[in-house]
Amino acid sequence: MSNPQLHPDIEETAAKIASMEIRGAATIAAAAATALRTQAIECTAATPQDFESTLRAAARRLHTTRPTAVSLPNALRYVLRRMAGETVGTLRAGVINAADEFVDRLDRAQADLGAVGANRLRDGDTVMTHCHSTDALACIETAVDQGKSISAIVKETRPRNQGHITARELREMGVDVTLIVDSAARRYLNAVDHVIVGADSIAADGSVINKIGTSGLAVNARDRGTPVMAAAQTIKLHPDTLTGHTVEIEMRDEREVIDSETRDSIGDITVDNPAFDVTPPRYVDAIITERGQFPPESIVTLMRELFGESVDEPWEESKREKDV
Ligand SMILES: O=C(COP(=O)(O)O)[C@H](O)[C@H](O)COP(=O)(O)O
Numbered sequence: 001m002s003n004p005q006l007h008p009d010i011e012e013t014a015a016k017i018a019s020m021e022i023r024g025a026a027t028i029a030a031a032a033a034t035a036l037r038t039q040a041i042e043c044t045a046a047t048p049q050d051f052e053s054t055l056r057a058a059a060r061r062l063h064t065t066r067p068t069a070v071s072l073p074n075a076l077r078y079v080l081r082r083m084a085g086e087t088v089g090t091l092r093a094g095v096i097n098a099a100d101e102f103v104d105r106l107d108r109a110q111a112d113l114g115a116v117g118a119n120r121l122r123d124g125d126t127v128m129t130h131c132h133s134t135d136a137l138a139c140i141e142t143a144v145d146q147g148k149s150i151s152a153i154v155k156e157t158r159p160r161n162q163g164h165i166t167a168r169e170l171r172e173m174g175v176d177v178t179l180i181v182d183s184a185a186r187r188y189l190n191a192v193d194h195v196i197v198g199a200d201s202i203a204a205d206g207s208v209i210n211k212i213g214t215s216g217l218a219v220n221a222r223d224r225g226t227p228v229m230a231a232a233q234t235i236k237l238h239p240d241t242l243t244g245h246t247v248e249i250e251m252r253d254e255r256e257v258i259d260s261e262t263r264d265s266i267g268d269i270t271v272d273n274p275a276f277d278v279t280p281p282r283y284v285d286a287i288i289t290e291r292g293q294f295p296p297e298s299i300v301t302l303m304r305e306l307f308g309e310s311v312d313e314p315w316e317e318s319k320r321e322k323d324v
Contacts, residue, residue, distance in 0.1 A: 030106055033075045113290045118140075132163070132169075197230055233289055
């Protein structure tokens, strides 16, 4: 089967992830699992081999969209590993059940993680946020639901301004919000009790890979004595880093940073737009997961327990598919 027929939802989801219409590590993972589910339901393959080839091709298309959030390959892995059976019917059922289970676990993990993170927040605390993280917001929302009064200093998060989404959602929770430009963060840190961020990936050494600007914020927070917590459910653990692989940092289009007219008026310059950075574990006080909170240096134990020592890439083409 040289060119498997992909469902339009696969292309649409892939395009939306690439353009960031669908964004944030947990949301990307849920969208990818849901697209595979649709592919499985609508797949017209007549043989089990063709069905598997089509699902793998769909997963490969989704995998190529953005490289940094490990929740995406972890979602694809979760679903494809459960594609088992001898008939198209059983394979299809395996994918549908796995996708449903994955999304359900994602929601439950976020709720459980929120309860862990909320325990660190006290009535009257002020938090500082960076970017927009559903895991980080789950901690704040649970604290608010517990009756705690929380204020937030929200960083704008250039160039895509995800801080605006955070500001709106916190406001809807009843949190008192102050929006600041990124470069004002240090000025406000003295008045902040916790920096709380999400993660796109957590490496085996406890490094937190998150939106560009997180590492500078964490260094400043350490200098000011403000604790930093990274809220990251375990699908953010990057199993490849157990074997020494590093996490690829996505470089995005320069037009997110500067419009072409301004750029032309400046002249011959290079514009770089890294989307993420790496915060070393020594600047992070706790990683908050649905399995409890961990000092970053100890996260490797949980990673080994959940993933073992080696990871497969079940979306890769089989030898038979390559030979066709
Ligand atoms: O860095 C970002 C989003 O970057 P982008 O906007 O470039 O996708 C978020 O902090 C993490 O993805 C965690 O989000 P969540 O907690 O929702 O998984």
